[in-house]
Structures are given as structure tokens and as C-alpha cells.
Amino acid sequence: EPEVTQTPSHQVTQMGQEVILRCVPISNHLYFYWYRQILGQKVEFLVSFYNNEISEKSEIFDDQFSVERPDGSNFTLKIRSTKLEDSAMYFCASSVDPQGGYTFGSGTRLTVV
């Protein structure tokens, strides 16, 4: 079964550093998303991406965040200057038909120290 692949599975970074979280969506999917889950809390929407541009973003997705689809297969989330409160599990998802549900990756656990 096709999968959404995320790398790395775990990243530790120092506060203030830039991180790039990588995702390879399913190849025929057109809609891409990032979500995050702070430990013990609910899954929160960050951003959706379609047709090479951001469709919608939440208030969490401020200027320190950006997304890119650099080469037609990867979908990246960049955090420019990490803060302690950015520590969370970040999930990438993709969909061919959003009403049919999304396929999620296994997540990248980001720890900011």
C-alpha cells in the first residue's frame, strides 16, 4: 500500500536553529498538509498546499514557518528559528480526494533544546 514517508523520524535541534522536515507524499496525490501534535495534546492543523501554493494556514503557521515542494516529489516544512515550544510531533499528510480522507506519515518528532 502506498505510504507517505517522513524523514527524519526524530530530530534534536538547538533553540534558534533552522530545521527542515521532509515528506514524500503519495505520488498521485495533489493535496498536501502539515499538522503537529504537542506531547499529550490534540493534533493541530498547520497548513495545506495545493497547486504549488498555500491554500490555507492556521494562526500557528506564522512567519517562522514555510513550506515548499522543491522538486515535484518532496514536500518540506521549514522552521526558521526554532523555539522550545516548537517541540512536537510533526505529521505530513497527502490526499487525492480530501473528502475521502488523508494518508498520514509516521511523523517527525522534533525536540528543541
Place this chain on the structure above:
Amino acid sequence: GDSVTQMEGPVTLSEEAFLTINCTYTATGYPSLFWYVQYPGEGLQLLLKATKADDKGSNKGFEATYRKETTSFHLEKGSVQVSDSAVYFCALSTSPSGQNFVFGPGTRLSVLP
């Protein structure tokens, strides 16, 4: 805005017990409804879905019926196993382009042998 409410956990059951996890929603449009499961240390997996009223989604012994009149999508399983221990998320999607996918807070289920 759209929202999903789930029964608060944690829910602790003995093996072979009957499971119900309540989920109700508020949506401006006509949502598709989903249950996702997150096993310890893993990502989000689609468990089942329903896209219109009175549809029943089912998978791995779990079932949920889309009840428009009560705006509910309760998850049930007749006989739980220890391996069902996980966090269960109810979710909805209302936008045709999938821009707004809303998760409930999650319900942690622990099944004891």
C-alpha cells in the same frame, strides 16, 4: 467554526469488553467523517470513514455510523483486544478541496488482559 468533540479518556477496558467512544461534531457544511488511530510511537492511521448520512464505516471489527440527525459518529467494537490499546481521533472534513480537516482531542484506550 467546525469542531469535533470526543468523550474524555482515558478509557480502560478488560479484553473482550464492548467499546464505545462517543464523537459529535459541529459543521457548517456537509462533512465527511473519519476515525484515525495512533498506536504508541506511531503515526496516524485511517481506521474508517463515512461520507454521507447513514453510511457505516467498518474496519478491523470497529464500526461507526454517520448520524446526521444527532451529528454523531460513535466508534464501537464488540470485543476489544490488548492490541487495540491506542489513541483514537474522530475527525471531519468539510471543504471540497480538503482545506479544513478538524481533529477531535483524541481518546486514549487501554485494554487490560
